[in-house]
Amino acid sequence: xxxxxxxxxxxxxxxxxxxxxxxxxxxxxxxxxxxxxxxxxxxxxxxxxxxxxxxxxxxxxxxxxxxxxxxxxxxxxxxxxxxxxxxxxxxxxxxxxxxxxxxxxxxxxxxxxxxxx
Amino acid sequence: xxxxxxxxxxxxxxxxxxxxxxxxxxxxxxxxxxxxxxxxxxxxxxxxxxxxxxxxxxxxxxxxxxxxxxxxxxxxxxxxxxxxxxxxxxxxxxxxxxxxxxxxxxxxxxxxxxxxxxxxxxxxxxxxxxxxxxxxxxxxxxxxxxxxxxxxxxxxxxxxxxxxxxxxxxxxxxxxxxxxxxxxxxxxxxxxxxxxxxxxxxxxxxxxxxxxxxxxxxxxxxxxxxxxxxxxxxxxxxxxxxxxxxxxxxxxxxxxxxxxxxxxxxxxxxxxxxxxxxxxxxxxxxxxxxxxxxxxxxxxxxxxxxxxxxxxxxxxxxxxxxxxxxxxxxxxxxxxxxxxxxxxxxxxxxxxxxxxxxxxxxxxxxxxxxxxxxxxxxxxxxxxxxxxxxxxxxxxxxxxxxxxxxxxxxxxxxxxxxxxxxxxxxxxxxxxxxxxxxxxxxxxxxxxxx
Numbered sequence: 001x002x003x004x005x006x007x008x009x010x011x012x013x014x015x016x017x018x019x020x021x022x023x024x025x026x027x028x029x030x031x032x033x034x035x036x037x038x039x040x041x042x043x044x045x046x047x048x049x050x051x052x053x054x055x056x057x058x059x060x061x062x063x064x065x066x067x068x069x070x071x072x073x074x075x076x077x078x079x080x081x082x083x084x085x086x087x088x089x090x091x092x093x094x095x096x097x098x099x100x101x102x103x104x105x106x107x108x109x110x111x112x113x114x115x116x117x
Numbered sequence: 118x119x120x121x122x123x124x125x126x127x128x129x130x131x132x133x134x135x136x137x138x139x140x141x142x143x144x145x146x147x148x149x150x151x152x153x154x155x156x157x158x159x160x161x162x163x164x165x166x167x168x169x170x171x172x173x174x175x176x177x178x179x180x181x182x183x184x185x186x187x188x189x190x191x192x193x194x195x196x197x198x199x200x201x202x203x204x205x206x207x208x209x210x211x212x213x214x215x216x217x218x219x220x221x222x223x224x225x226x227x228x229x230x231x232x233x234x235x236x237x238x239x240x241x242x243x244x245x246x247x248x249x250x251x252x253x254x255x256x257x258x259x260x261x262x263x264x265x266x267x268x269x270x271x272x273x274x275x276x277x278x279x280x281x282x283x284x285x286x287x288x289x290x291x292x293x294x295x296x297x298x299x300x301x302x303x304x305x306x307x308x309x310x311x312x313x314x315x316x317x318x319x320x321x322x323x324x325x326x327x328x329x330x331x332x333x334x335x336x337x338x339x340x341x342x343x344x345x346x347x348x349x350x351x352x353x354x355x356x357x358x359x360x361x362x363x364x365x366x367x368x369x370x371x372x373x374x375x376x377x378x379x380x381x382x383x384x385x386x387x388x389x390x391x392x393x394x395x396x397x398x399x400x401x402x403x404x405x406x407x408x409x410x411x412x413x414x415x416x417x418x419x420x421x422x423x424x425x426x427x428x429x430x431x432x433x434x435x436x437x438x439x440x441x442x443x444x445x446x447x448x449x450x451x452x453x454x455x456x457x458x459x460x461x462x463x464x465x466x467x468x469x470x471x472x473x474x475x476x477x478x479x480x481x482x483x484x485x486x487x488x489x490x491x492x493x494x495x496x497x498x499x500x501x502x503x504x505x506x507x508x509x510x511x512x513x514x515x516x517x518x519x520x521x522x523x524x525x526x527x528x529x530x531x532x533x534x535x536x537x538x539x540x541x542x543x544x545x546x547x548x549x550x551x552x553x554x555x556x557x558x559x560x561x562x563x564x565x566x567x
Binding site for chain 2: 026045048057060073
């Protein structure tokens with residue numbers, strides 16, 4: 001399915017943060033996970049992930065460190081920071097608002113108690 | 118075979134200036150992992166390589182994304198081709214436009230002469246030229262950037278507005294000749310209009326923090342180029358006078374009334390063009406000077422504080438000592454600003470950052486002593502326009518440095534990244550603009566033009 005460029009760009013940040021909240025990862029693995037999660041519907045241009053990762057690092061949402069792959073090659077690993085978790089939560093909320101508005105149901109922030117089922 | 122191809126591909130990637138070694142490493146790792154996965158799926162080596170390369174995507178688009186992310190890199194590295202998105206075309210055309218505008222500015226500067234208004238007044242520079250000086254030069258500079266960036270439609274009016282307002286305010290308001298408010302307006306107008314030129318530089322996107330920081334970098338480089346051109350020009354004038362004297366001709370008057378004013382005015386445009394043309398070829402000079410002077414200034418301030426504590430003497434408050442401390446704060450803010458402009462935002466906090474924190478704290482302490490001493494005597498001296506302006510500027514700079522100190526402390530203790538510091542400095546730029554306009558327009562009205 002053809003997903004609009006703007007939507008792909010906008011969803012990149014929360015998706016990457018969400019995947020990193022599952023644990024530390026590196027570029028290629030993140031892409032595979034996106035493919036997995038979307039059932040092949042989301043086709044990201046591989047290279048474009050990296051400027052996104054670097055922007056997230058610059059804003060302090062993720063922290064990068066250099067490690068070794070199993071073949072011994074240098075590989076950059078990323079993990080989520082506390083600020084990143086906060087940003088992820090905020091973005092999830094934003095997407096929920098958009099989603100439920102689109103579905104035609106109304107979203108009452110004052111009725112939603114954080115932590116309740 | 119694969120190794121050769123990967124090496125080739127990597128060299129191709131590295132040619133893009135926005136992509137550094139580290140990013141190339143990342144992309145190469147990605148490529149190899151992809152190739153390995155495809156080969157496991159049963160593809161031959163060259164097939165796997167081709168598909169993997171295609172999946173990485175269009176390298177031009179990718180390097181543009183990296184360039185957008187790391188725009189500060191383009192300032193230091195060679196950009197071979199001119200940006201095709203800009204309206205101007207090619208090196209030579211830009212040079213032609215710059216020179217033409219410089220000549221136009223020089224001619225405009227001399228034009229009032231034909232209407233009987235002379236540069237030399239009864240004591241030094243005539244009041245008309247003193248007030249309007251920036252209006253002879255900066256509109257042309259703004260025009261240069263408007264042309265270069267291809268400023269369209271409404272933005273052109275937005276750019277012209279401050280200049281029109283300035284012309285009206287400075288020439289129509291009934292200033293007392295030689296009075297304080299006239300002098301304050303004349304001195305603050307260049308600051309207000311310089312930030313208006315920034316609007317053209319940023320192609321109308323004045324809210325973009327990256328573009329603001331680029332304008333800061335441009336301003337620093339321009340100032341250095343201008344100083345160098347002025348120095349070179351001085352040497353040139355001196356040699357000319359000397360040589361012509363040797364053959365019995367006195368050219369001083371001609372130089373003084375025609376050549377030097379044209380040079381002063383034209384160099385503004387030419388300097389700007391040079392900074393733009395050479396921005397990527399020569400290492401930025403402002404940050405280098407900053408690295409040199411930050412430790413020196415910190416040392417001086419520390420010594421001063423120690424000396425004050427040792428001798429126990431307070432600051433002897435004469436009437437206009439506040440201006441000196443304003444200048445001190447301006448220098449410190451400048452050092453911080455240019456250090457921030459050149460710093461790699463992802464580098465870990467280091468010794469130099471701690472040194473800057475120390476510099477800011479020392480400057481704030483010194484200023485606090487000065488303000489405390491002055492506050493005690495302010496009732497004796499009363500509120501003149503000069504004093505209010507000096508006090509206002511002092512407070513503006515103190516706010517900037519105060520919050521910068523907080524952010525630096527957080528950064529050095531690794532609690533926050535570097536970006537908030539950068540953002541604070543660029544977010545603060547409109548404050549200077551607002552203050553400059555307040556002094557130019559509102560001060561005369563409030564203080565009754567005295």
